[in-house]
Amino acid sequence: MKSIKDKLLKAIDILDIKSTNCEITHSKDLNKLINQINKQLPKRPLDYDSLINDFKHQIIPLLNQNTSPNYAAYITGSSTEIGAIAEFIKGYYNQNGLKWINSPITSELEKLVVKWISEFILLPNFNHGMLTTGGSMSNLLAIHFSLANAYPNREYNGIPSDKIKVYSSDQTHSSVERAMVFLGLGRNSLVKISTDKSYKVNTEELEKRIKSDKASGYTPLIIIGNAGTTNTGAIDNLLELSKISNKYNTWFHIDGAYGLPAIRLKKLRARFHGASFADSITVNPHKWMYVPFEASCLLLKKIPIAINFTPDYLDDFSSEQRMISDQTIELTKEFRALKIWLTLKYYGADQISQFIENDIFLINYLSKKLKILDFVEIHPESELSILCFRFISENLNETQTERLNILSLKLIKENRSIFFTGTRLNNKVYMRIFFGNPNRKKKDVKFMLKKIIEVYNHSIKQI
Numbered sequence: 366m367k368s369i370k371d372k373l374l375k376a377i378d379i380l381d382i383k384s385t386n387c388e389i390t391h392s393k394d395l396n397k398l399i400n401q402i403n404k405q406l407p408k409r410p411l412d413y414d415s416l417i418n419d420f421k422h423q424i425i426p427l428l429n430q431n432t433s434p435n436y437a438a439y440i441t442g443s444s445t446e447i448g449a450i451a452e453f454i455k456g457y458y459n460q461n462g463l464k465w466i467n468s469p470i471t472s473e474l475e476k477l478v479v480k481w482i483s484e485f486i487l488l489p490n491f492n493h494g495m496l497t498t499g500g501s502m503s504n505l506l507a508i509h510f511s512l513a514n515a516y517p518n519r520e521y522n523g524i525p526s527d528k529i530k531v532y533s534s535d536q537t538h539s540s541v542e543r544a545m546v547f548l549g550l551g552r553n554s555l556v557k558i559s560t561d562k563s564y565k566v567n568t569e570e571l572e573k574r575i576k577s578d579k580a581s582g583y584t585p586l587i588i589i590g591n592a593g594t595t596n597t598g599a600i601d602n603l604l605e606l607s608k609i610s611n612k613y614n615t616w617f618h619i620d621g622a623y624g625l626p627a628i629r630l631k632k633l634r635a636r637f638h639g640a641s642f643a644d645s646i647t648v649n650p651h652k653w654m655y656v657p658f659e660a661s662c663l664l665l666k667k668i669p670i671a672i673n674f675t676p677d678y679l680d681d682f683s684s685e686q687r688m689i690s691d692q693t694i695e696l697t698k699e700f701r702a703l704k705i706w707l708t709l710k711y712y713g714a715d716q717i718s719q720f721i722e723n724d725i726f727l728i729n730y731l732s733k734k735l736k737i738l739d740f741v742e743i744h745p746e747s748e749l750s751i752l753c754f755r756f757i758s759e760n761l762n763e764t765q766t767e768r769l770n771i772l773s774l775k776l777i778k779e780n781r782s783i784f785f786t787g788t789r790l791n792n793k794v795y796m797r798i799f800f801g802n803p804n805r806k807k808k809d810v811k812f813m814l815k816k817i818i819e820v821y822n823h824s825i826k827q828i
């Protein structure tokens with residue numbers, strides 16, 4: 366019998382394949398490999414060496430190397446070694462924070478790291494909060510709390526939801542629309558306000574719309590501002606939003622899932638002015654704080670509701686009845702705080718700020734290098750660590766330009782030595798690069814640049 370130490374060492378040996386593998390997305394024989402995975406329910410035990418061997422040959426070739434500096438897709442946080450170690454420990458001890466007494470440290474460390482996160486983003490006046498699976502859950506809970514605040518009897522009576530309006534910009538993350546569906550408010554109750562040329566919400570239009578909705582008998586519930594949109598990293602005028610929210614007595618939520626940690630950088634701080642006036646804030650440690658998935662944090666100034674669901678089988682028959690699960694949807698609660706605690710202690714807030722600064726420095730470096738090329742159009746100017754650009758050529762009309770960029774994205778996907786994806790801005794297809802990896806160096810960006818130029822040279826010939 367192997368000890369856990371031996372087993373771990375063997376597993377780690379397999380992981381080392383990664384550093385010699387220059388393909389950063391899954392193998393091109395994806396479907397073939399998926400078909401090769403043995404689909405039968407295993408009935409008998411498999412010895413550890415064979416198991417690891419299966420893992421090596423059936424699973425590893427299908428992994429995307431998200432932690433590679435050449436991976437720049439979506440907003441994929443890179444994680445770190447200390448984060449990976451935390452995840453192992455979490456699984457080993459398998460704490461369940463469903464009740465305080467069942468794992469006091471799960472609840473207590475969560476309280477502590479929530480406080481640390483609020484201090485990390487320089488907003489220590491948010492004294493409450495919770496860790497969640499992701500920004501989508503945090504945003505959903507924020508809308509839930511805004512409802513609980515506005516309708517104290519909702520817990521028992523529900524609400525007539527067809528008169529409620531939720532306001533955000535047309536750049537707001539799709540999780541808000543998803544929350545509208547899951548909370549039963551409906552997609553039509555989400556008012557998407559247009560944005561200006563730098564993709565920040567038009568606050569005048571917002572106020573006009575709130576006024577006219579009120580005149581038509583609707584109730585403005587919540588304004589959701591962006592502190593770093595997913596598309597381009599745009600930061601709304603949060604101070605202006607807080608004033609409008611105050612004036613019309615709505616809840617004010619800030620979705621800073623991606624961008625808020627950049628508030629730590631002096632040169633960007635003023636851009637987040639007004640954030641402290643929010644009622645709730647979403648920030649994802651699993652994005653720009655380099656913590657492994659899944660880790661988001663919802664910060665609040667007050668928690669308007671704690672729903673007591675304690676059934677008989679969770680009764681402690683003592684005075685010790687605290688349930689952190691009374692604030693969220695899930696009952697079983699993993700020891701999510703551990704990876705954040707370990708990451709913040711291992712690096713310290715200052716070094717994590719330097720990682721963020723490095724990401725922004727490198728995206729600006731890439732932007733500068735791309736700008737020199739006459740076949741590249743950058744739009745908009747990036748403020749955080751997202752860069753959108755497209756290939757252009759004098760000889761191409763809009764349709765051909767779109768084809769050129771879609772083809773280029775396809776070539777990047779097939780090439781597999783670098784990886785990023787695209788988006789649409791003003792109805793035009795753009796390529797989109799996200800940097801959020803402490804291991805990325807200038808030489809990696811140079812490599813990416815070289816590949817981008819190669820892709821252009823290939824795709825332009827085919828238009």
Ligand SMILES: *Cc1c(COP(=O)(O)O)cnc(C)c1O
Nearest residue numbers: 499500501538540595620622623
């Ligand atoms: C990523 C993101 C979300 C959703 O977060 P998940 O963790 O993927 O659920 C919400 N808002 C913004 C601005 C994001 O960038």
